[in-house]
Amino acid sequence: xxxFNYHRPESLEAALALAAEGEDAKLLAGGQTLIxxxxxxxxxxxxxxDLAVITGLQDIVREGDVLRIGxxxxxxxxxxxxxxxxxxxxxxxxxxxxxxxxxRHRGTLGGSIANNDPSADYPAALLGLDAIxxxxxxxxxxxxxxxxxxxxxxxxxxxxxxxxxxxxAHAAYQKLPNPASRYAMAGVFVARGEGGVSVAVTGASQSGxxxxxxxxxxxxxxxxxxxxxxxxxxxxxxIADIHGSGAYRAHxxxxxxxxxxxxxxxxx
Numbered sequence: 370x371x372x373f374n375y376h377r378p379e380s381l382e383a384a385l386a387l388a389a390e391g392e393d394a395k396l397l398a399g400g401q402t403l404i405x406x407x408x409x410x411x412x413x414x415x416x417x418x419d420l421a422v423i424t425g426l427q428d429i430v431r432e433g434d435v436l437r438i439g440x441x442x443x444x445x446x447x448x449x450x451x452x453x454x455x456x457x458x459x460x461x462x463x464x465x466x467x468x469x470x471x472x473r474h475r476g477t478l479g480g481s482i483a484n485n486d487p488s489a490d491y492p493a494a495l496l497g498l499d500a501i502x503x504x505x506x507x508x509x510x511x512x513x514x515x516x517x518x519x520x521x522x523x524x525x526x527x528x529x530x531x532x533x534x535x536x537x538a539h540a541a542y543q544k545l546p547n548p549a550s551r552y553a554m555a556g557v558f559v560a561r562g563e564g565g566v567s568v569a570v571t572g573a574s575q576s577g578x579x580x581x582x583x584x585x586x587x588x589x590x591x592x593x594x595x596x597x598x599x600x601x602x603x604x605x606x607x608i609a610d611i612h613g614s615g616a617y618r619a620h621x622x623x624x625x626x627x628x629x630x631x632x633x634x635x636x637x
Contacts, residue, residue: 371413377422381528384418385505388526391416396528398441398480401472426479426530431456434536440479440529445470447478457498459540463490463558466544468551479529482514485521485577487608488552490544492578496569497540497558501533518577538562541633543625544572547612554613555621557581559629565589568626573607573618584626592634594627 374391378384388394395414397403406412420426426441429450436456438447447453448465467473467481467490481491482502494500495511502509505528514522523529544556553572560567568584571577587596602622607615 370407371410373414374416375419376416377419379422379424381423381426381505381530384420384423384528385526387416387418388528391418394418394526396420396483398483399443399476401468401476401480402484402486403480420479420528428531429453431536436460436534436536437531438478438534439531441477442479444468444473444476444478444481448473456536457534457540459542459558459560460494460498460534463494463542466490466542466546466551472551478532482532483521483523483529485515485519486552487518487574487577488547488550488554488572489578490542490553490556490571493553493556493558493569493571494534494540494542495532496578496580497560497567498534498538499564499567500535502529503531503533504529512580515578518575520577535562538564538567539633541629543628543632545621545625555618555625557622557625557629559588559626559633561588561592561633566592570602570622570626573602573622575606575608581622581626588630592630594631594634597623597627597630 376387392415394416397419426439428439430437444464444467453461481489500511502514538560540560542558544553555573556571558569566585566588568581570581602619604616604619607618609615
């Protein structure tokens, strides 16, 4: 690691001030990506600002028809929360599928979406549920937040404070995890509510998480796994690496979508 100044502010205001003052300051949430990057000397921030003890950023609350989850809520806390389990069971289940127990007890919702890894699980839930990302400056619709591979709409020094999820849609999430990292080789979040059907895919595309519009249109006509028969994603736009080809991931996305729809249709 390169040397840096470590800060642990107790308020959001203090964190924002430190971020503005630092020559090349980095925010530390769960650290599941940043810490390995520092260890490999691939980053050399002037300051590291740890958000762990800022009051309110770990809160999970229901406010009427909205579920609000603080940016520093750990994956394990989301998975175990009775509030989340009652309001949006699929979201709690998704959180319980992230990584391994050690990662779930350190990784955070805010860190995951701010990093926007193309194989992360949470972005699919945010897109599928039309969530809103709240920062110290504004509210950003999930559809406008994720811009591409490791890219978001966040501006320099902007801090994610919470994510709000509308309550009411029925949802299901299915993924095939990489056996080593537990990242999604392909994960599909399907939601069905008054606003219609949404299908969000993660882990497959070179451009990151996306809404599968053709699948949504088919399911609006007939909500069944059979309605997705014949639909396919372009293999040349999918991730191809040592774990699987683009064609393999395109196929997996279809399989996971059908499984999610089957679960949702059966009420399981």
